[in-house]
Amino acid sequence: MKFPDVLIPPPxxxxxxxxxxxxxxxxxxxxxxxxxxxxxxxxxxxxERTGATSFLTGMLYRKVPKGTNWFYTLGSATLFAFVVQAVxxxxxxxxxxxxxxxxxxxxxxxxxDVFLGEFVRxxxxxxxxxxxxxxxLHMARTFVFGAYKYPRELNWIIGxxxxxxxxxxxxxxxxxxxxxxSFWATVVGVNINGTGPFIGPYLSDFLRAGADFNAVTxxxxxxxxxxxIPGLLIALIGAHLYLVVKLGTTAPPWxxxxxxRAIAKEExx
Amino acid sequence: xxxxxxxxxxxxxxxxxxxAIIVLPAVGFALAPIFEKPKELWESVGLTSRFTDTTYxxxxxxxxxxxxxxxxxxxxxxxxxxxxxxxPNSFVAISTRCAHLGCPVNYVSAAESFVCPCHGGVYDFQGxxxxxPPVRPLDRFQTRVERGQVxxxxxxxxxxxxxxxxxxxxxxxxxxxxxxxxxxxxDTAPAP
Numbered sequence: 001m002k003f004p005d006v007l008i009p010p011p012x013x014x015x016x017x018x019x020x021x022x023x024x025x026x027x028x029x030x031x032x033x034x035x036x037x038x039x040x041x042x043x044x045x046x047x048e049r050t051g052a053t054s055f056l057t058g059m060l061y062r063k064v065p066k067g068t069n070w071f072y073t074l075g076s077a078t079l080f081a082f083v084v085q086a087v088x089x090x091x092x093x094x095x096x097x098x099x100x101x102x103x104x105x106x107x108x109x110x111x112x113d114v115f116l117g118e119f120v121r122x123x124x125x126x127x128x129x130x131x132x133x134x135x136x137l138h139m140a141r142t143f144v145f146g147a148y149k150y151p152r153e154l155n156w157i158i159g160x161x162x163x164x165x166x167x168x169x170x171x172x173x174x175x176x177x178x179x180x181x182s183f184w185a186t187v188v189g190v191n192i193n194g195t196g197p198f199i200g201p202y203l204s205d206f207l208r209a210g211a212d213f214n215a216v217t218x219x220x221x222x223x224x225x226x227x228x229i230p231g232l233l234i235a236l237i238g239a240h241l242y243l244v245v246k247l248g249t250t251a252p253p254w255x256x257x258x259x260x261r262a263i264a265k266e267e268x269x
Numbered sequence: 270x271x272x273x274x275x276x277x278x279x280x281x282x283x284x285x286x287x288x289a290i291i292v293l294p295a296v297g298f299a300l301a302p303i304f305e306k307p308k309e310l311w312e313s314v315g316l317t318s319r320f321t322d323t324t325y326x327x328x329x330x331x332x333x334x335x336x337x338x339x340x341x342x343x344x345x346x347x348x349x350x351x352x353x354x355x356x357p358n359s360f361v362a363i364s365t366r367c368a369h370l371g372c373p374v375n376y377v378s379a380a381e382s383f384v385c386p387c388h389g390g391v392y393d394f395q396g397x398x399x400x401x402p403p404v405r406p407l408d409r410f411q412t413r414v415e416r417g418q419v420x421x422x423x424x425x426x427x428x429x430x431x432x433x434x435x436x437x438x439x440x441x442x443x444x445x446x447x448x449x450x451x452x453x454x455x456d457t458a459p460a461p
Contacts, residue, residue, distance in 0.1 A: 100336035183339065188370045188387075194438040197450045202303055204438055209302040211436065211456045214333045214340070216302075 065251035074138035081131035088124040098222035103178035147250040172225035313418040322350035364408035371439035423458035433460040
């Protein structure tokens with residue numbers, strides 16, 4: 001696949017072959033000329049050893065179908081919401097203490113006393129809802145545009161798994177402020193989970209680490225919320241994006257090829 | 270089987286064993302609490318003379334140690350009543366955890382019933398369901414009398430006929446085939 005030369009920024013362009021008289025004045029020119037070439041040299045050095053240019057141009061300058069519109073940005077928006085959650089979550093973890101006696105105090109401390117704490121916590125709290133909303137909009141776009149059909153069924157399945165994992169993030173994160181509302185909401189949530197036949201009761205015990213809410217329940221929810229599920233999410237987002245790049249996006253359903261009489265006749269048969 | 274295939278199989282087997290040695294203990298570590306036998310906690314909640322057979326009195330006690338207020342729960346206690354074929358020297362302790370989804374119920378003495386604020390579950394004087402979504406009567410706690418004090422022990426669930434069974438979580442049916450669909454868990458105390 002060959003892209004128009006103007007699309008590729010100069011530093012990412014393939015270096016000239018040695019001996020040809022290109023603009024790549026590594027062997028001559030004034031010191032200022034050579035200084036100007038330094039960034040390109042650095043990029044070239046990295047590119048020669050990683051092959052990043054062909055990978056990045058292939059990913060960033062890939063062709064998209066005619067009719068691509070703003071609805072196609074919902075997936076990127078969801079990814080951005082995830083990145084916001086990841087970054088704010090890392091910083092919240094610096095102040096949070098997942099012990100039943102300290103958790104509530106550490107949350108009120110980081111909200112009220114820490115510089116910009118209310119802002120960072122607010123981003124994490126409201127960002128969680130934003131992420132769920134964006135996921136549903138992204139899912140609706142995929143469904144309405146028929147973008148889940150062959151050959152993209154696997155990406156739909158990965159997407160549904162991502163939705164479920166995000167729900168688990170919401171469920172486990174809700175307990176962490178450890179106020180009355182989050183405690184009782186978690187009690188109700190774990191009990192709903194326990195109504196699943198045969199394995200439900202054991203799954204509840206696994207979540208609580210025992211028959212009742214106890215000393216290690218909160219740290220267990222915290223570990224699931226900040227280590228287990230994010231790891232799975234990042235891996236599956238990688239697979240999701242890989243398949244998007246590999247398979248390309250679909251055109252909107254109203255962008256179909258013009259039919260002539262021969263095609264129409266073929267379709268009838 | 271040729272040499273190349275034998276080495277492939279052997280290499281994968283060694284890799285699989287090495288992986289299992291790491292993964293299986295970690296999984297067991299995370300699952301162990303499901304199989305742990307609970308420690309029986311008994312706590313005194315007042316002199317026997319404090320309780321009557323006509324109304325319930327709320328008592329607060331600890332069911333999980335080491336987590337402060339979050340480990341405490343409330344039960345409603347009364348003396349056994351001959352009206353319901355109970356031994357007058359025994360004590361009945363009703364759990365406040367609604368059998369629907371675990372919200373805390375309150376005893377309304379004027380109506381002689383327990384009412385749940387979340388989804389409108391209503392239970393009669395004995396804790397049997399008379400309205401709303403709960404799937405079984407209110408759970409109970411084992412009781413005993415020690416040196417004139419009423420003591421409260423482990424929780425257990427009951428069937429709709431008030432037959433004791435091992436403690437279930439709220440939302441799980443009891444009695445008949447339901448005892449198998451929602452199996453008893455090894456980390457709860459046996460039924461009395």
